[in-house]
Amino acid sequence: MKTTVRENLTGRVLLVLLMAVTLLPFVSLFVTALHPSGTYPSGLSWPADPQWGNFLDAFRAAGMGTLLYSSVLIVLGVVPASLLFGTMAGFAFGHLRMPGHRAGFLVFVLGLTLPFEGIITPLYYQVRDMGLLNTRWAIILPLIGLFMPFSVLWMRAHFVTMPSDLSEAARVDGAGAWQLFRRVHVPLAMPALSSLAILLFLWTWNQFLLAIVLVDDPAKRTMAGALGAFQGQWGTxxxxxxxxxxxxxxxxxxxxxxxxxxxxxALLQGSIKG
Incomplete structure (x- = not known):
């Protein structure tokens, strides 16, 4: 009993420490943002006169409305396509298991080791030759390709756990591969799909490197990418x-x-099945 109490106490202390370490940068940003514009705050001192208008000034100075519109367009271009292609490929690798599926899946696994930074130079020249520089397509198309390995791996992990009895029963009723995918397995994959959609949204919205390298116009970048231009203008x-x-x-x-x-x-469901 004493061991259990000690373990619970240790776990709670570690959880509180982890929460404090995680929240400290956000608290620092928030407190600093409330200081008078043009000052150099030190530490986490709360300002005597909080300047809540700094948020409105930053919104106007950065043109957040335009950036929000651009980010939404990029997200709508990346996330649905990545979900569609990743789900179809994951279903093929995890459930249909067509000839050569192991070798094909290995290629996608190797794609997980490919860092964005390592391909940014050849990607720049390829996008330039396609005439897509300084357009949102310069962000959307590479992100779809770069997200494919993880999307396929994520969805395959779900489909590989689906019982074959479901497919056999559907085939007895005359369902083909497409009907099997669309009417049987996709509805059952909604938890995995929704969690993947959240991850893809977060990664796309926070994309910084591709946005600043492939797009010169801040109004066509993601909001995180446009922060570079905002920093250059208001860095002091x-x-x-x-x-x-x-x-x-x-x-x-x-x-x-x-x-x-x-x-x-969805994460717990995958851990229980796996």
């Missing part, structure tokens, strides 16, 4: 820069808080 105004960074975090934080139950449920 630390409170305004912190306010802009927090505004960029709001959509991703909101999405995660709203869908966190579904996301955690």
């Amino acid at each position: 105004d630390i409170p305004l820069l912190c306010a802009g960074a927090l505004l960029i975090l709001v959509p991703t934080l909101t999405v995660f808080l709203v869908f966190q139950r579904r996301f955690v449920a």
